Structures are given as C-alpha cells and as structure tokens.
Amino acid sequence: MLSREDGGLQVDLGAEKIIAAERGLVRIAVEVKSFINPSPVNDFHEAFGQHQIYLDVLEMTNSDRIMYLAMPSAIYKYLIKKNFIQFVIGKHHVRVITFNPLTKSIQAWIE
Numbered sequence: 001m002l003s004r005e006d007g008g009l010q011v012d013l014g015a016e017k018i019i020a021a022e023r024g025l026v027r028i029a030v031e032v033k034s035f036i037n038p039s040p041v042n043d044f045h046e047a048f049g050q051h052q053i054y055l056d057v058l059e060m061t062n063s064d065r066i067m068y069l070a071m072p073s074a075i076y077k078y079l080i081k082k083n084f085i086q087f088v089i090g091k092h093h094v095r096v097i098t099f100n101p102l103t104k105s106i107q108a109w110i111e
Contacts, residue, residue: 029058029065030097035075044079047071051094066095073098073107 031051035043051069058065071079076098079085089096096110 027063027065028068029054029063030068030070032070032099034101035071040075040078041082041085043075044085048088048092048094052092068095068097068109070097070099072101076110 031047031054033043033047035047037043047069051067055067057063058067076096080089088094096108098107098110099105100107
C-alpha cells in the first residue's frame with residue numbers, strides 16, 4: 001500500500017491476513033485475526049492498533065474501501081462484555097465481522 005520510501009509498509013502490515021473484497025457494491029478491507037494467545041484482551045490491543053494503522057493507510061492512499069476487523073465469534077462475545085472494549089469499539093467506530101473458525105463462515109457484520 002505504501003512505497004519503500006515510506007518505510008516499506010506492505011499490504012499485510014503484520015496482520016495475520018488482510019482481504020480486499022466487495023460486499024454488494026461496497027469495497028471493503030478485512031483484517032482477520034485469530035486471537036490465539038492466552039489473553040484475548042492483549043490480542044485485541046494489538047489488533048486495534050493494527051486496525052488504526054490500516055485506517056490511516058486507506059485514508060492516506062485515498063482508498064474507498066471500508067475497514068473491518070474480523071475475529072472469532074466466541075472472542076467477540078467475550079471481549080464485548082468488557083466496558084472499555086465497548087467504549088473503544090464505539091468511540092472509534094470499529095466495524096467488526098465475527099466468524100466461526102471451524103466452518104470459516106461469517107456469523108455477523110457489526111457496524
């Protein structure tokens with residue numbers, strides 16, 4: 001997404017997987033995170049930071065894609081019970097896709 005002169009920032013920026021796709025007529029970018037470390041809160045902290053960087057890169061490159069953070073449904077259900085996670089997601093308008101990691105199917109689109 002950015003040239004080598006900009007620090008060599010590549011499309012994945014350290015994410016597990018970033019997907020460029022379309023949802024109907026809307027172009028989206030999805031950062032897929034597995035949250036496999038012992039602390040889902042720490043994983044969210046890292047994922048949120050990467051998500052914010054992606055948003056900045058999309059803005060800087062004048063991309064029309066809408067950014068989503070994808071995570072397993074069970075992790076989202078655990079995290080969203082925490083007041084500060086609710087606050088961060090709401091304050092920063094983080095769009096979330098929840099998925100079932102076994103079936104690899106989308107469970108919910110959370111705007």
